[in-house]
């Protein structure tokens with residue numbers, strides 16, 4: 001990945017505590033996996049920023065390389081990759097997501 005793209009990704013991650021790289025938008029997800037993570041984040045009352053990778057081919061490939069993760073959605077909290085849909089849903093069901101979100105948002 002070139003430096004400019006890496007810098008762009010790091011700027012996005014540095015500007016928001018919780019970032020979801022997804023297909024579509026919060027109000028109009030264009031994939032069921034992305035829709036599930038949006039729903040889960042709403043349930044834990046997360047304030048989160050979304051990036052629609054369907055509108056950005058560079059980021060669509062760049063995030064796969066950056067995270068070493070081949071699919072979307074990709075959830076980042078405090079700049080760190082948390083997981084995709086299956087992981088985030090499992091963490092929510094296991095009660096592990098809420099404390100991570102609360103800590104990132106200064107609610108812990």
Ligand SMILES: N[C@@H](CCC(=O)N[C@@H](CS)C(=O)NCC(=O)O)C(=O)O
Nearest residue numbers: 031033070071072073084085086087
């Ligand atoms: N098991 C994955 C499901 C996500 C998935 O399979 N996403 C696919 C289809 S939406 C994807 O992003 N493929 C790569 C691409 O479209 O660039 C998860 O837990 O997030």
